[in-house]
Amino acid sequence: MKRSTGNRLIPAVIVRTLKEQPVIIALIAVFVLFSILFPDRFLSFLNFKTILRQFITLTLFAMGPSIVVVTGSLDLSYVGIWMLGGILVWLCMPVFGLLSIFVILLLGVTTGFVIGVIQTKAKIPSFILTLSLLVTYWGLTALLSGGYPRPVRGYGFITTRLIPYIPTTLLWSIPIIAAAIFIMKCTKIGTYLYAIGSNEEGAQLAGINVDKYKILAFTLSGLFTGIGSMILFQHLGGSTPVELNLNTVVWPLVAIVLGGTPLMGGSGGPQRTILGAFTFCVFYRGVYISPLHPYSVQLLVGLLLIVSIIVSARGLKSVTIT
């Protein structure tokens, strides 16, 4: 970075923002690149609508885990909550009627709380704990559903179009995103979580009840995943798959890391995840409409993940990592 902040052509505010959030450069670069390469297909109305729909999915999945990543742990259980929740809604439908959608919320909060308690008391690495739980939930989903996706009708009102051209789920997700950012930026809880993420022992010595706030972080993650899954349940067709797809697990992670929340915790947060998710969707759609073989899309997503974790891990030279 040779360009000093005193350069008159570019205001200092913009330079600082770009330095703090290099993902904006990536977003502009990807956008311009695909606009030049495929002007009529990429810049079409349909494409933007698809990007927006995909963006909602990704953001709602990634919002909860990005709170956990701030504390330096990892929560992979979101797809499990969504899958098992969908089947539980189908099971509860005859008993509770339309209220049964709140089962997903309940499941999310319970799962988050249980993960938090196990992680803090038994000290298992969170990624392996949540991964095992994800597989357990998948088995439970397949068991309860009998191996078929079970569609549920009656929640069409969630996706009824209120404003033309804008998916209603986007309107639903705005308060959720706002709440997540508010909790992380404007409350005591958020400050404590950042403190735990940047230095756990220091936070302990400063009198923060680390275990309590870590459990709270996982519970919040479960809560946001639960609310998000309630919307996504209808957004993604009113039923959930019974086969675990690694892609749905990995994409929100890519969004979080791409947004600039380092996996060691301490900085970043939900507000960055929005940018990361948007960049990922633009990138994905761009590759998708390009003449590349569909199977190579996965390859590029993997490379994107590797590059973004390497970039986001820079400046962590003194930290020992397992």
Added chain:
Amino acid sequence: MTTRPGLSREWLRKNMTTVGPIVFVIAVVVVFQMFNPFFLKYQGIISLIYSMSYFLVAACGLTFVIMTGSFDFSVPSLLKLSALLCVLYIEDLGLWVIPLALLLCVGFGFINGLILAKFNVPSFMATLGVSIVVEGIARYLSKGFLQIMDDKAFRSLSTTFIAGLPSVFYWGMGIWLISIFLALRTPFGRRTYAIGGNLIGAALSDTNVARHRIYVFMLSGFLSGLAGVLYMAQMGGGSVEMGADMAIPLFASVVAGGTALTGGVGGPHRTLLGVIIITWIQAGMNMLAIGRDIQMLTFGLIAIGMSIATIDRKRKIIK
């Protein structure tokens, strides 16, 4: 003579990580034998051996990685890649395809280690990224079709019967013994334990930590590739979907044997029992026609339970 320690509670607590898996194995055998009288007949044993041998090879590689306190998520993907490479290019290259596949897997192991050790990225994240790339390559090469291996020489690698047992069993046992020797009797093994036990201490005592971690990941890649070759020789075919749900059973088998996730304890000699527990449950359930859903449920719960049981809580907080 002093009094013998006997089966006192103190002794039991000290040796829990040894006694636990043995009891578990006996319980598994007894339960399945009760439900299925063919479990320990000759055919049943052959099927148990087929299900555990290639798995043992892959699990030995993962054990070394977990001993250093890291995690390798890419083992199932590398297994899949090497198996598919074998079946796709055996006609063009003959048996030379095996060293090629192994070399490629070692290369990916090197990339894993490089990302972890040089760029300071948490190992599960680095290996997750690499495994997606590998998965993409496998999908691209196989185009998603089911591939059938019909090369007799290649298939005899795993399916020749020596003294009544298939040769894949001897491969598995051989690799297991070499791994034990490597872990317990060589400088390589001692460095592995040292890094897992105390990373900073190992670095201060003149161990090139970064280089050694790369070696460990290369070993893990090599053994996953070998497991893939044996798997393909044994199964005689497969598509890109194979090994998709192996990550958790593999991890569970290493942890069930008594190698803690914190690193520095356990070792390949323990992994055999863990592999027996996991693969025999799997094979036993398959014999009883219990579906994959219940199997996954079981392995997920075993993985969580065993990590809680084996982990050393006195160690520094892990993320």
